Amino acid sequence: MNLQSSDFELFGLPSRFAQDRANLDQRWKDLQREAHPDRFVAQGAAAQRLAMQWSVRINEAYQRLRDPLKRAAYLCELRGAPVNAENNTAMPPAFLMQQMAWREALDDASTMEDLDVLGQQVMASRGAALQTCAALLDDQGDATGAVQQVRALMFIERFSVDVQVRQDRLEAAERGQ
C-alpha cells in the first residue's frame, strides 16, 4: 500500500458503490490520527513533509468516497469506463426535455413554496439516478451503463446548485437585505 493505492484500498473498503457512511467517517478519523502533520511537529521537517503527503491523500480519498456522485465517477474510472464529461455531452432526448422543463420552472418560480416543490422534484430524480447507478455498478457490473447515470447526475447537481442560489436570494430578499 502506498500513496498510489486506490481510495478503497487506502480505507480498507470493498471497491463498490454501496458504503456505510458512519464506517467511512470513522476510518477517515482513524487514518488521520496516524498521518496528520500535528502528530509529527516535534519530529523534524522530513517527517512532517511525509505526513503532509499522506494526510492530503487521505483527505482527498475521503472527499471522493463520501460524495455519491464523485464515488460513482471514480468507480467507473477504476473499472475502465472514465466519465470524460467534457468530451461526452450528448444526453437522451427525454432527459434534456426534463432539464428544460426544470429550467422554465426555475425561471417562473416566484415564492419559496415554488422553489421547495421544484427542489423536491430534483431530489427525487437524484435519488432515482443514484439507485440505478448503484444497481449497475454493484449488481450488474455495468460500468459503461453507470457512466450515463453519472453524467445525468452531474446535470442534476448543477441544476440543484442553481435552485439553491435562487433560494438564498429569495430568503435574503424576504429578510429585507
Add this chain to the structure above:
Amino acid sequence: MALLQISEPGESPNPHQRRIAVGIDLGTTHSLVACVRHGVAECLPDALGEVILPSVVRYLAGGGRKIGAEAQAALALDPENTIASVKRFMGRSLQDVTGASKLPYKFADRPGMLGLHTVQGEKSPVEVSADILATLRYRAEDTMVEDLFGAVITVPAYFDDAQRQATKDAAQLAGLNVLRLINEPTAAAIAYGLDNGSEGTYAIYDLGGGTFDVSILRLTRGVFEVVATGGDSALGGDDYDQALADWVLAQTGRTVDSPTDKASLKQAARRCKEALSATESVAFEAQLTGSKLVFDVKRTDFEAATQSLTLRTLNAVRKALRDAQLVVQDMQGVVLVGGSTRMPQVQRAVAAHFGQEPLTNLNPDEVVALGAALQANQLAGNSADGDLLLLDVIPLSLGLETMGGLVERIVPRNETIPTAKAQDFTTYQDGQTALALHVVQGERDLVADCRSLARFELRGIPPMAAGAARIRVTFTVDADGLLSVSAVEQGSGVQAQIDVKPSYGLGDDQIARMLQDSFSTAEADMRARALVESRVDADRMLLATQSALRADGDLLAAVERDAVDALMAALRATVASDDAAEIEASTQALAKGTEAFAALRMNRGIHKALAGKNIAAV
C-alpha cells in the same frame, strides 16, 4: 540560562524533560498567554497578577515603547502613536479598512498592507503585533525555568491567507517558534470539550473586539472536526463602539475632527457599551477639546443603534449552517466566545436563533488561550496518548485568475485541510520558459472582488513548441491554512522554480531590518539569544532522533545506525561550545543525515495503521 538536560526517553518523567509550549490568543483588544502546568491549562499573569494584556502599543518619542495597560492609558493622550486594535490591519490595505477616517492614526497607503506613521517612523502592523507577542513571550519565559519549545497562536477562523501569513511573520519577529496557527473557535471548543467530556455537533459563536467567527464542529472522542466555518473578519466589539459613538454624535449634533477627540470618543463609547451590559441606562461621557460631551444612553437605544451588526452575525450563522447542511435543531450546544458576547442583545439573539441557552461556563476572555495551550502541550509531545485531533477547514475558496478577470475555483471553502489540488497548464508560445499565475481568495466570480494573494512566476520550463509542455501546478494548503505552490513539467520531470510575489507580505529584507529594530532583539544581547536558540534547536533535534531510534531503530542497518550515532555525538560535542553557527551546522547535518530514516519510519507507521483497516466491510 537553564541547563539543558538531555536524557534517555522512557525514563521517569521530570519537569526538565517536558517541552514547554504555550498557547497565545493574539486578540484585537486583549491578548493572553497560557500554558499547561500540572496537567491543567492556565493563563499566565504578569507581575501585577493580570492575565489580560491589552493589545495596545505606544511608541515614545526618543525610542522606547509601552505595551499593554500603560499604553492603553495613553490612548487619548497620544492617539497617533498609541496603536490599538492593530489586528484589524494585519494583511489589509488602507482600502480594506472601512471607517479609517474615524480612526486617529496616520495611515500610510502601501500596496498589500497599510503602514502606520508614528514618532518612531513607519510601522507595519506586523511589527506592532510582534511587540505584543514578544511581551507575552517574555512573560512566559520569566514564569518558567525551561526554554520555550514553541507556541500555538490563534487566529480568527475567517482570517484569509494574507492575514494568517502576517500573523506568522509577527511571531517570527517576536522570536517565537510557531508550532501551529489554530482557529479561535476550534481553540474554544478544545477548552470546552475536554472540560465537559461531551460528544455531538456544536456551534461556536465567537464575537471578539474586531472579528466574528462562527464554526460548526463535530466532536467525537477527542476528534474535533470542523464541518463549516463562516464569519466576518471586520466585525466586532469595536464596531458596536463606533455605532454608539456615531449615534451619540447624531443625537447631540456634535462632530469630532482631531485625533485626540476621535480617540476620546471611542474610549467613551467602549466604557458606555460595557456599562450597559450591566445597567439599563448610563451616561455617555467624553472629554473633547474645549468641552465635555455628556448624554444619557438607554440600553434600548444602544441595541437599536447596533441591531444591524447583530443581524449580520446571524446571517453568517445561517450561511455556515447551510454550508454544513445542518439546521439549528442539529446543534447539541452553542458556545459563546469573546468579550463582546457579554452584551445582553447578543446572548438573546443567539439563544433565540438556536432555540437553546448558550454555554458560557468558561471565561469568554480566557477560553481561546486555554484551548491553544492544550493543543500546544500536545504538539510539543507532552501528551502520551495524543488524544486531540483537529481536522480544520479552509474558510474561503482559493482560485486562479483566468481570461477576462474571472476566477476559476481550485480549492472550495470548508474543505478539510491539509489539502492539495493539481491543475495542468501549457505554454502558448514556442520556446516559452515561464508561466505567470495569479492566486486569489474569496467567493466572488471576478478577480477584482476577491483578495489577491500572490503572483507566482514559474521559471525554468524546458523550451518546447507551443502547447507541448504539460505543467502540473500543485496548490497545497497546509494545516495552518497557508498556501504553497509547486510545479513540475510532466514530460521532462523538471521542477519549475517558483518566484512568489506576495500581494501583501513582507520581503525577506524587510523582515531582516525589522528583526534588527525589534523589541525582542534590541534590548537583549543578540548573540546570547542566538546561542540559546541554537542550543534549543539542537536539543530538539537530539531528543527527536533518540525517540525515533528507540521506536524504529531496527529499520536501520548497522552501518547506517553508526552514521547517525556519529552525527549525534558530533552535535552533543558542539552544543557545549559557544559558537551558535557551529551548533546550527551540526544540527542541520543531523537533520540531513536522518532524512532517509524519517521516510522509512513514516512508511512503517502508515502501513501499520492502514493494515489494521484492511478488514472487508460486512
